[in-house]
Amino acid sequence: MSKTTNKFSAEVRERAVRLVLDNESQHGSRWQAIVSISAKIGCSAHTLNEWVKKAEVNNGSRPGIPSEMTDKMKALERENRELRQANEILRKAS
Template sequence: MANGQHSSRWQAIMSISAKTGCPAHTLNEWVKKAEADSGKRAGVPTDAAGKMKALERENREQRRANEILRKASAYFAMAALGRRSK
């Protein structure tokens, strides 16, 4: 970005921010995300981040379901033991 009108990327972002009304911090984050998506900057690309988020959500749901099943199994095991002892 530091080619021509602006001496640094931040100055270019500040200029664009003033013209568009979008906060400079937001523009800077968008630029960094675009660079990560295109491979010009280290970081997790947007599509991979979305997939990771979905997998983490699925993992939480599976843990929750496993906990419910574990408790249900323990409950029915105790009920079965209680019936046998009578």
């Protein structure tokens, strides 16, 4: 589980990403759009850039593993770890 708290709701993140993607052409570069919008919502430009990259991976416009698949893999790894521990306990008990 993450040790950091999410200061921004999912709606704020989605809106900020949408603003960057929609207003990118009005700025000299994507980074300028990110800096401008991040200052308005109160997050760092690096954070907003990460949100934009993750959104692009999730919608398929950038290569990578989508969040849905990552979450599913984490859940399966957790279940696998728990099953291994249960098997170890049963092995020791018998």
